[in-house]
Amino acid sequence: MLATRPTPRIDAKKRAVLNPRKQQFAQAQWKEQEFNHRMNFYAQPPTGDITIEQFEEWAIARLKILAELESCSFRNRSVEETSEYMKPLLATHLPLSQNSSRSSELHVERKKDHYSHWILRLAFSATEDLRKRFSRLETQLFRLRFLADDGRERRDFVESLGLEWEKVTEEEKVEFGEHLRAASGCRRGEEEIWFKVDWERVPELVEGRRVLLRGGKAYVHVREQTSMVVSEFSRRLDNALELCARALPRLDEDARLSPILTHLSKSFTAPDAAYSSSDSSISGATITAGSIDMLSQHFPLCMQNLHRELRKNSHLKHFSRLQYTLFLKGLGLSLEECIIFWRKSFKLITDEKFQKEYRYNIRHAYGDVGGDANRRGRGYTPYSCQKILTEALPGAGQSHGCPYRTFSPDNLISLLQATGVSDREVLKNVREDVGKQRYHIACNRVFESTHKNEIRKVKDQSLWSASELDTILHPNTYFKRSFLLKNLGKLQAGDIGVDGPTDPVAP
């Protein structure tokens, strides 16, 4: 079974009915889960069966949501901005409709939400750091959804939780009269419902004098309930994660799940960007060897760095070349153009040497020769940020990798200034991000600042949807977005679908 129980030992009496399927007429003993409410405290582990594919898919969907949520918080977005931003993402990956909507998908949606939470719980309970991050993000997600819920459903849900909050009776309301309303800052039209709890449970509300206090009891207005519910959620989750971490070593399972779980926890650093060719190439803008220099202003820092190194030394070492070549391929540079580009860049060596030592490599990267049959004709996919961040650090004389990671902060700042980023605020934030090891956030920040005006225009005129502006996780995405933003006026609307052209990558 997937679930890890706090006490993994099963009662001897119950062992006999463990697997109902083996006993012909045995009743199904597990509780088929009902999801009565849209919101969920995730108290019960899942009990049904799902396929391995679903296991992975659902977990990855939730992971993407959590990662986006995290990037929102790093960029200090306000609550409204975050919920606006997350709405389409949630709708795509983890939709959750209200009880009132008659969607037939209700049960499936909720099941997916529930199961994905528990799967990620498994993946992230291993270390203290992961637990804290997971707890914080899940709490944020819970709060986001809770606020989006409508009043009645929210109340039903809270009641179902059984949190032992006494409702203030009518007599008490009369007795306290105006004081209740004054203390809670009640405005007209708000519901007049209060709960009575020990004041120790709501110290922040007491501190701000937002509740009536009498005899050690705080009279909390129903709208403050949100913060109490959310903190209760957070508390329970923290406890449960602790238990999970302790139970983890005793988890008995086959070897199908561990690779998925480890992969999931690694993805937390930079979420997986599934690369698709449509993400990066731009038709209508033919890219030639000669245009690379000009286009390099749109490159992300890693590629700009490689380009500069190349121009400076007329040479790049193997991994750098590989990284760069694949990137260029993703741009839409054809094989011939690419070979011409490298030949011209390596101007200090003879034709013969180039042909012997470098030409084959480029063709291999493009899939023209060699490689396994799967990749033939297409070559390797350009590296995503996650890949670049997790591969080995460059050594002396090498310049591949992510400069936000590999450069010292001071060198990084000077490199940024050399590429034209001069805003002190941005540089400061980049330094902080790098300090926290949020490299892709730093890169995104730089992107946002260098394309500030264009992004604003696009947002104001609603030319692009929100999903086209979400976190950049791939160097080619960076390039494409940068190019499109800077050339907004020049490209006709019809030519380029911003979601990516339908023609394949130019061979």
Add this chain to the structure above:
Amino acid sequence: MPHALSPSPEQDAATNVEDSYMTDAPAAPAEETEPSEPADSQPLPTSNGLENMFDDDDDDDEFSSSAQPQPSSPPPYTGAPKPKFCTPDILHQFYTRLFPFRPLFQWLNHSPTPQLDFQNREFAFVLPGGAYIRYQSFPTADLFRKQCIQMTPERFEIGPQYSLNPRDRKQVRKASAFRPVMKELVFDIDMTDYDPIRTCCSGAQICNKCWSFITMAIKVVDAALREDFGFQHILWVYSGRRGAHAWISDKRAREMDDTKRRAVANYLVLQMSNDQGKRTGIKRPLHPHIDRSLKILNPYFNSTVLDTQDPFASTTGSEKLLALLPDKGLTTALQKKWDSTPSRSSNQKWSDIDTLAEAGSLSTLNGKQLVDAKQDIRLEYTYPRLDAEVSKKLNHLLKSPFVIHPGTGRVCVPIDTRTLEDFDPLSVPTVTELLREIDEWESGPGQRMGEEERAKVQDWQKTSLKTYVEYFRGYVAGLLKEEAKVVKRERDEDVRVEVGAESMEF
């Protein structure tokens, strides 16, 4: 004379201090203490009387004539003339005869028999030389008393109960295993915070006129603690010179962590201006606590502030008042009137506000705004000004009740809230008075009693300290009764609340 003891024991005691001190505390934190021997004690780095350190002059020790020669001259204090109340002599007498050790022990211990509440409690001693010794703890009241008599601290402060005996704190591996566990909730009201609004005194001075501010503050804070939070065991103590402390011993209060203490402190604090110094009005509608406080304070505003303190009579005072009013038209009109008729009292000026406002012709005036502004002003001039930092942390050390204030010689007596209005800080007994009273009793009423009877009368009962000690004992008795009930109840119930982890049913 109070110094009834012969010199030699005094001298011996002094020279033996170091030895006995060391034996009492084997793991004595020697590194952080200066030797308690007055002869060798160094002043704290903060003191600047270094040049006088080995000066053999006895400064203004008024008992020098009859006093036995000091073992050596006690080094002087930080620049100021040596207070006459804190000679080791006097302190010795005080601790031997007058200090109520047993009630204090019970108060901190919450039970007649010693338990961890007292045994793991930190005490910090401030010695006559200026040395500050922390992390002292004692297994019983008697040992505590003995230590005080030997060390004759000028005063001592009470800290929290720790997770281990403070004297053993260095013997644990993990530093985090030694942490504060329990302490009474405390509040500190200091008159210097009222300097911006009092006209009669400033700084360390105090008189009956401005003591009224403290009375107001005690009333408001006491009401809030009792009615809103439900605390019952609240001890108010005179701080010895110019303020008061509150000690709340309710179990619920003692077990509060830093977050909750901060919550209570900020609940009580009224912020009238934000960080940038800009004035922010109080949120309307008024929270019931503020509302209640206003009702309590209104009569005091009229009597203490307007009549006695008269803050608006001066030009600066009235300018401040005008700055707090919302309407430009009104303030100009008032300014004109006051310029033309100088020397109006605060009372008159206050009523002027309303008269001029009602006179009409002020189109921009918002009636409600004016009412609110006047309320804000009343609160500004009367609402308690707490030193919130004292309350916020579990590990904060605060001066104990019944110690002597070195500057004034007065004993830090508890304030009986039943007779709050009658409390007069200037009539609180000083230690020298008390010692004299003992002598007077010996030669007066004591003479008339029989041997046995006389022996039964304790020294403190012969003095004006009697009422205070009796009040304290009554308070502690009530506390112990409550504690005994709680302990019994906890033993009977045995409730374990399970939160969160639900077991799967199969």
